[in-house]
Amino acid sequence: MALIEFERVSKIFAHGGGAKLLRSHLLDRFKKRERDTFYALKEVSFQVNQGESLAVIGRNGAGKSTLLGLAAGLCKPSEGSVAVRGRVAALLELGSGFHPDLTGVENVRLNASLLGLSRSRTSEALESIVDFSEIRDFIHDPIRTYSSGMVMRLAFSVAVHVDPDILIIDEVLGVGDQRFQEKCFDRIRRFKQAGKTLLFVSHGGDIVRLLCERAIWLDHGKMMLEGPPAQVLEAYNASAG
């Protein structure tokens, strides 16, 4: 069964994120100027079946983040349709919901609730989350005193405890030291073994080959190629010249 289904999906954005000040809204009204828009995604169609892992690769600005935003239910497509079935945990820019003035433990609770964990599940998982992050000695200090690696450890630890049907990951494995990366990687592999679905976004690299059965390559919002990761990566790397 397809858990994620994109059908001829397009997403149109205005340059500069749309009019934001009263002045530009008024100018739009009086001068019939053309709104400067572009396609962040153009007629993209694909499916991800249950238990499958799909990698989305492409350069900066290729539309990867927009695609994740649509899959995570953060926005609606301008054209086409998006269907997602099951509980989704999207790890987009890990730690972005963290507040620097709150302590590690306070941020864990806040983040867990944002990701949809209940109060009782959070209390149960708290010990395990702190253990996984390996920063127990600092857990009652404000996050602003943490190194960026420590913040990432904490954010990833919360995210893997959410236990979703679909895990959406945006380039988070490039954080922390080698050993912690291994640990995250192992966690994701176990997640896959449990029959869960994975949508993984990357600039490319070996990790795609190791984690995913299938890959799509996006360039300027268009889907260039879909197939086995090795083949898609080869074409992608060739185009980079």
Next chain:
Amino acid sequence: MWNGDYAFLLSNLIQKDFKVRYRNMSLGVLWSLLNPLVTMAALTFVFTKILPSHRHQFPVFVLCGLVPFNYFTLAWSAGTGSLIDNAAIMKRVPIPREIVPIATVLGNCLHLLIQIGLLLAFTLGFGNGINWSWLWLPVVWGFEIVFVCGLALITSAINVFVRDTRYVVESINTILFWMVPIFYSFDDIPQRYHQIYRFNPVAALVLALRSILLESTAPRMLLLLQLASSSVLMLVVGLFVFRKLKERFYDYL
């Protein structure tokens, strides 16, 4: 899409708001007391020494106006900016968007509780006793909170598309200081201007508070009905407007 624990999320967002606020103030809650005290002292000086209004228990009289006004302005402007201030969360997690402005408005209630404590302390200090009409206090405060939630839902949503909304709200708040009977009484207002005040829930709340605390009588039924209906109506309209606008938030945040 998002099927998490609403109550848990709401309580975490509220806690975040005031933990962050009070941790950055060395004197913590004292600041919540200082502002109304200073304003009260200044107004009392002006209206007993310079332009004497001969109002009975002027400090209590003026606090009945200041406390609801302060909460209204603080909660409303914080609520208006809440979606932008939490843009990082809004762009990453599909939480129900309504919860963000509502949490901000409720997060300001700690402020309100402290100031209500101040108001009640002054009321008792001036020799007014506790009586049955005090049971109306939580009800009328509840209506104010509901009203601000509705208003903040509308302005926070508009603020995503037009970032100047924040400043419009601030200007309205400045005017409101004069348009709510804070340092004058409803009886001072000429008959033909009554309509301006009748549908202003902040003014209605001030009148209700004065009747409870200074006259020891329950507020008039008509006043309570106006307060209740305008608050509920505002919340319903707020939720409706918010629902209409929220689908396009992502593109503008």
